Amino acid sequence: MSSIDLSQYEADVAAAEAEVTRIREENALVAEEYRGDPSQDAHEVLRRGAASLAAARERLEAARVALKLAQKTGSPHGLLAQGGVVSGSVAVAIPPGTPSAERARIVEEALAAELTGAARELGVVLAAPVERYTRERPGRDAEGRTILDVSGHVEGDVLMPAVSRAARNARRG
Known part of the structure; x- marks a missing residue:
């Protein structure tokens, strides 16, 4: 660190x-x-x-x-997997006006490996596309990146998104 x-x-x-x-x-x-x-x-x-x-x-x-x-x-961003829960955040450069399909690809690229690793650490697999585990924070960081909160919880042998659709869409609406 x-x-x-x-x-x-x-x-x-x-x-x-x-x-x-x-x-x-x-x-x-x-x-x-x-x-x-x-x-x-x-x-x-x-x-x-x-x-x-x-x-x-x-x-x-x-x-x-x-x-x-x-x-x-040593960074405020990353994921923690403990007690059946994955939580954390990721900073992603998403240009303004990016179409939703491109946005999903950018988020997938930035987060897939880390989220899959966190799920593996808990002994489960992902239940949904990576973007479903995220919620956008208002504003941007000092470098102009979008900050996405990441949250999931274990149900059985899968990691379920712990972010409601309404919460995910609140900033995009």
Whole structure:
């Protein structure tokens, strides 16, 4: 592993943990208010709070994975296969306006070997095309590359995508 500065990754994890804690506390107050006033408006505020907490948990998990990858490989990108789950990210150069078939080929080329290796490490095979295991993050990295979160879980003897179709299509829509 190269000598990478882990302090930024540790700070990202700490900030994400603090954000989850803050949102949980806010949601507890909102839930208490909802018990006193179970109106439709209060329910909507409670629902938005739950969605915010879910998004914060996803950011926390991504920060933890980036830290583990940085410790293991010296890079924030790569895949971790442990406990029946594959998670991580990959940075891919996808030019703007790329047709979906070409995009799928670029993702396949960049990720297939690593994802297949992670599945093999877990003793399973892939259940779907490589692109199905990815979700695009908003924006680009400093080098203009698209960052794709990669996620899968083991079911029986196959690695199933753990990214919903809606989540995958949210940025492309």
